[in-house]
Amino acid sequence: MRYEVTLGGRRLRVERDPSGALTVDDRVRAVDATQIARDLWTVTLDGRSVEVAVLTRDPLRLWVSGDEVAAEVANERELALGGATRGTGAARQEIRAPMPGLLKALHVREGDRVERGASLATLEAMKMENELRAPDGGTVSRIAVAAGAKVEGGALLLVLTP
Numbered sequence: 001m002r003y004e005v006t007l008g009g010r011r012l013r014v015e016r017d018p019s020g021a022l023t024v025d026d027r028v029r030a031v032d033a034t035q036i037a038r039d040l041w042t043v044t045l046d047g048r049s050v051e052v053a054v055l056t057r058d059p060l061r062l063w064v065s066g067d068e069v070a071a072e073v074a075n076e077r078e079l080a081l082g083g084a085t086r087g088t089g090a091a092r093q094e095i096r097a098p099m100p101g102l103l104k105a106l107h108v109r110e111g112d113r114v115e116r117g118a119s120l121a122t123l124e125a126m127k128m129e130n131e132l133r134a135p136d137g138g139t140v141s142r143i144a145v146a147a148g149a150k151v152e153g154g155a156l157l158l159v160l161t162p
Contacts, residue, residue, distance in 0.1 A: 007070075009070075037154050039054040063098035094159055095120060100153045101124050103157065110143050144157055
């Protein structure tokens with residue numbers, strides 16, 4: 001299966017053959033991925049390990065070793081259709097914990113209108129504070145966890161609607 005992947009503005013051609021071998025931009029790569037929790041993975045690429053968490057799915061945003069990265073993935077069928085099967089980005093967005101930790105603070109309340117990049121919450125994990133930001137503008141329609149709660153990686157924190 002062939003994919004076109006965009007990570008942080010960098011476009012890559014990725015192909016996975018039936019044996020599982022992965023080729024990135026015409027170079028065979030050694031890749032291993034281990035799921036740690038829902039939406040949280042350890043990925044080893046050519047001997048270098050990183051933690052990857054799925055923050056939102058539409059639009060796709062990843063947390064890669066502490067850095068937030070916008071991502072897009074289109075498979076060969078979507079590419080043949082001109083990307084017609086991908087989402088529009090206008091759906092509700094679930095903000096999830098990128099890793100287990102303590103939800104130190106919520107910076108919004110239900111009903112608040114937020115702009116893209118607005119600070120939503122602070123999650124403390126491994127003695128570091130991680131600020132979670134809005135992927136797009138929207139309204140906070142649900143807060144699922146109170147400040148001070150311990151959360152697992154992938155836990156739903158809040159929901160934004162357009």
